Amino acid sequence: MTDIVSHRGGALLWPENSRVAFENTAKLAVAQVEFDVHFSADRRLVVIHDATLDRTTDGTGPVVAQTWADLSKLVLRGTGGQRMLLLEEVIALFRPTSIGLRIEIKPGPGRVPYPGLPQRVMAALCEHGMLERCVITSFQLGTVCEAVSFATPRTHAWLVTPDLQTDLGLPGVCAAALARGVPMLGLRSNRLDAAAVAAVRGAGLEIGGWACNDAAMIRRMFDLQVAGFTTDRPDLALQLRP
Ligand code: MG
Numbered sequence: 001m002t003d004i005v006s007h008r009g010g011a012l013l014w015p016e017n018s019r020v021a022f023e024n025t026a027k028l029a030v031a032q033v034e035f036d037v038h039f040s041a042d043r044r045l046v047v048i049h050d051a052t053l054d055r056t057t058d059g060t061g062p063v064v065a066q067t068w069a070d071l072s073k074l075v076l077r078g079t080g081g082q083r084m085l086l087l088e089e090v091i092a093l094f095r096p097t098s099i100g101l102r103i104e105i106k107p108g109p110g111r112v113p114y115p116g117l118p119q120r121v122m123a124a125l126c127e128h129g130m131l132e133r134c135v136i137t138s139f140q141l142g143t144v145c146e147a148v149s150f151a152t153p154r155t156h157a158w159l160v161t162p163d164l165q166t167d168l169g170l171p172g173v174c175a176a177a178l179a180r181g182v183p184m185l186g187l188r189s190n191r192l193d194a195a196a197v198a199a200v201r202g203a204g205l206e207i208g209g210w211a212c213n214d215a216a217m218i219r220r221m222f223d224l225q226v227a228g229f230t231t232d233r234p235d236l237a238l239q240l241r242p
């Protein structure tokens with residue numbers, strides 16, 4: 001069965017990575033909710049997509065340049081006054097549900113990994129007893145591997161950009177994943193077809209899709225029976241689920 005994953009809490013339905021998005025996602029029959037984690041200046045685990053505040057909040061500059069005390073005073077755009085959330089708060093929202101967490105560990109400004117972030121995320125999941133309900137992802141292979149070296153989540157996936165898929169080729173991407181013990185790839189949906197599924201499964205890996213936001217793309221993910229896919233329209237995906 002293909003898992004439907006509410007991307008950033010359903011980013012085309014509600015303001016991404018916000019309390020309102022997560023509370024609404026929690027009412028849906030989706031398998032997982034996806035969100036992104038950065039460090040604050042005082043090393044709190046902050047749920048926000050970008051490394052900078054400008055696009056989604058009324059603040060400016062890098063997330064990591066401000067302490068949680070300052071970040072918590074900022075307002076998420078489109079929420080009518082809600083602040084951003086900490087990882088522990090998102091865990092608390094979903095713990096009473098059957099929805100799993102798909103956590104993307106982000107790099108900081110300039111795509112430089114935050115030293116210590118993977119370990120801190122895994123420690124938080126251990127502390128809250130959520131490891132078996134979590135999928136760990138990153139576009140950075142080293143970050144995914146570092147995270148699972150500290151604790152074992154339900155599974156983990158390396159997210160592959162179209163550029164990397166082109167430059168390395170799918171056989172090269174699969175070889176890199178296998179060499180590092182990563183069991184699943186996430187391909188951009190417009191680069192995920194029957195041939196890609198055959199290549200990835202043939203290499204012994206699982207495959208999922210990201211950026212699946214229209215009906216045709218969502219139907220294709222179900223037709224290809226991928227392990228799961230992230231979507232900004234979890235409502236539409238649930239309607240189209242076979
Ligand atoms: Mg993400």
